[in-house]
Amino acid sequence: MTALALRSRTVVVLTILIFAVCGANAPSEPRRRFEYKLSFKGPLLVQRDGSIPFWTHGGHSIASDDSIRITPSLKSKKGYVWSNERNTHPFWEVDMVFRVSGRGRVGADGLALWYTAQKGVEGPVFGSNDKWEGLAVFFDSFDNDNQHNNPYVMVMVNDGTQSYSHETDGSHQQLGGCLRDFRNKPFPVRVRVQYYKKTLTVWYHSGMSDNVDHYELCMRAESVTLPAEGYFGVSAATGGLADDHDVHSFLTHSLREPDTVIQGTGPGTVLPEEDLKKYEAEFDEYGHKLDKAREEYQKEHPEAKHHGEQDENVYESQDIRELNLIYAGQNAIHETMNELNKKMNNLISRNDRIVTQIEARGVPVQGGGGTGGAVGIHEIEEVLSYQKQLTQSLTDMRAVLDHVSSRIVQSGATGQGGDNKLNDAILGHVTSIQNDLRTLANKPGSANCPQSSCVTTFYLFLFMSAQVAAGVVYVMYKNHKEAAAKKFY
Numbered sequence: 001m002t003a004l005a006l007r008s009r010t011v012v013v014l015t016i017l018i019f020a021v022c023g024a025n026a027p028s029e030p031r032r033r034f035e036y037k038l039s040f041k042g043p044l045l046v047q048r049d050g051s052i053p054f055w056t057h058g059g060h061s062i063a064s065d066d067s068i069r070i071t072p073s074l075k076s077k078k079g080y081v082w083s084n085e086r087n088t089h090p091f092w093e094v095d096m097v098f099r100v101s102g103r104g105r106v107g108a109d110g111l112a113l114w115y116t117a118q119k120g121v122e123g124p125v126f127g128s129n130d131k132w133e134g135l136a137v138f139f140d141s142f143d144n145d146n147q148h149n150n151p152y153v154m155v156m157v158n159d160g161t162q163s164y165s166h167e168t169d170g171s172h173q174q175l176g177g178c179l180r181d182f183r184n185k186p187f188p189v190r191v192r193v194q195y196y197k198k199t200l201t202v203w204y205h206s207g208m209s210d211n212v213d214h215y216e217l218c219m220r221a222e223s224v225t226l227p228a229e230g231y232f233g234v235s236a237a238t239g240g241l242a243d244d245h246d247v248h249s250f251l252t253h254s255l256r257e258p259d260t261v262i263q264g265t266g267p268g269t270v271l272p273e274e275d276l277k278k279y280e281a282e283f284d285e286y287g288h289k290l291d292k293a294r295e296e297y298q299k300e301h302p303e304a305k306h307h308g309e310q311d312e313n314v315y316e317s318q319d320i321r322e323l324n325l326i327y328a329g330q331n332a333i334h335e336t337m338n339e340l341n342k343k344m345n346n347l348i349s350r351n352d353r354i355v356t357q358i359e360a361r362g363v364p365v366q367g368g369g370g371t372g373g374a375v376g377i378h379e380i381e382e383v384l385s386y387q388k389q390l391t392q393s394l395t396d397m398r399a400v401l402d403h404v405s406s407r408i409v410q411s412g413a414t415g416q417g418g419d420n421k422l423n424d425a426i427l428g429h430v431t432s433i434q435n436d437l438r439t440l441a442n443k444p445g446s447a448n449c450p451q452s453s454c455v456t457t458f459y460l461f462l463f464m465s466a467q468v469a470a471g472v473v474y475v476m477y478k479n480h481k482e483a484a485a486k487k488f489y
C-alpha cells in the first residue's frame with residue numbers, strides 16, 4: 001500500500017473517531033456504528049491510481065478528490081459506484097450528500113441510490129440494471145409521463161421480478177416518495193435512508209442551507225423486507241438532456257437496538273464486546289499508521305497540497321458552481337447585514353431617547369438655574385443603564401462586523417477602493433451628532449450642575465466617543481462591502 005493510498009483513507013479514520021465521539025444516543029434511539037468499508041467521503045477520496053478505497057466505480061463516472069461525478073453533463077452517459085463489501089448488518093442508515101446540476105431548465109435522467117442483494121451492472125434504470133432485488137431511491141429529474149411531477153424522489157422495492165416503468169416514472173410501482181426539486185441548489189442536497197426493524201424511512205435535505213440539521217421527512221413505510229445482506233451503490237444516467245450527477249459523500253452506519261448484545265455469527269447478530277474492543281484496537285492501529293504515512297508523504301511531497309488546490313480550482317471553475325458559490329456568499333452577507341441593520345436601528349432609537357431625556361432636563365435649568373436642573377439618582381442610574389446597553393450593542397455590532405470582514409476577506413476582497421463620497425457622508429453625520437451632543441452638554445444648566453449631574457456629562461462624552469467608534473467601524477464595513485460588491489459583479 002502506497003503512502004498516498006493510506007493518506008486517502010485518513011479522512012475515513014478521522015470520521016470514525018468523530019462519529020465515535022458524537023455517536024452517543026438517547027436510550028430509545030438505536031445505537032449507531034460507522035461502517036467505514038461501506039462509506040466514502042472527500043477530501044482525498046481517491047487514491048493515486050484513481051480507485052476509491054472499498055468501492056468500485058465504472059461507466060462514465062469520474063472520481064476526484066472531493067466527490068464522484070457519476071455522470072458528466074453530456075448526452076447518453078451512465079455511471080455507477082458500488083461497495084466492494086457486502087453489508088451484513090440487519091439495520092442500517094445511509095447519509096448521502098450529492099448535487100445534480102445542469103444548465104438546462106430541465107435535466108435528465110437522474111440518480112439512484114441502491115441497496116441490493118447483488119451488485120448492480122450497467123443498465124437501463126438510471127444507469128443500473130433492471131429487475132434488481134432490493135431497494136432503490138430514485139432522484140428522477142425528467143418527467144417522462146408528462147404529469148408535471150418531476151423532479152421527484154421515488155422509493156421502490158423490487159423482488160427481482162419487476163421491470164421499472166420509465167414511461168410512467170414508476171408512479172404505480174413506488175413504495176413512497178416526495179416531490180422535491182433537487183437540481184441546482186446553492187448547497188449540496190442530502191438524503192438519509194434508514195432501515196430499522198422493517199421500517200424504511202427517507203429524510204430529505206433541500207440544499208437551500210448548509211445547516212446539516214434541516215432534514216424533513218420524505219416517506220416512511222413499515223413492514224418492508226429488504227435483503228438481509230447486500231451491496232450499497234449509486235448510479236446515474238443522462239439522456240438527450242444531461243446533468244452533472246455528483247456524490248460528495250456516502251456514509252453508512254449500522255444500527256442496533258440499545259443495550260442488546262446477541263451472541264452468534266450469522267446475519268443479524270451483533271458483535272460481542274470482546275470483538276468490538278479488538279475491532280476498535282484495530283481501527284486505532286490503522287489510524288496511527290495512516291497518520292504516520294501521511295506525515296511521511298507530506299515530507300516527501302511538499303508540493304502535494306498545492307497540486308490538490310489546483311485540482312479544486314479546476315473543479316470549481318464551472319459557471320454553475322461559481323454562481324452557486326456567489327449565491328451562497330451573498331446570502332450570508334445579506335443575513336449579516338440584516339442583523340447589523342437591526343442593531344443600528346436599536347442603537348439609534350436609544351440615542352434618541354437619551355437626547356430627549358437630556359433636553360427635557362436642560363430647559364428648566366436654562367430658565368432660572370434653580371432646582372429644576374437637578375437630576376435624581378434614579379435618573380442617573382437610568383442613563384447609566386442605557387450606557388451599558390449601548391456599550392453592549394456596540395460590542396455585539398463589532399462582533400458582527402468582524403464576522404462580515406472575515407467573510408469578505410475569505411472571498412478574496414481586497415478592501416481597496418471604497419466609496420469616498422459615502423464615507424464623507426457618514427463621517428459628516430457622525431460629526432453632526434457629536435456637535436449636537438456637545439451643544440447639549442455645554443448648556444448653562446450643565447455648567448452649573450450639582451455634583452451628581454456632572455456624572456451624566458462624563459457619560460455623555462463617553463457616549464460621544466462610542467458614536468465616533470461606531471461611525472469608524474461602519475465606514476470600514478462599508479469599504480469592505482463596496483469592494484466585495486465590485487468583486488462579485
Ligand SMILES: [Ca+2]
Nearest residue numbers: 140142144169
Ligand atoms: Ca423519469
Ligand SMILES: [Ca+2]
Nearest residue numbers: 143144145169
Ligand atoms: Ca412524472
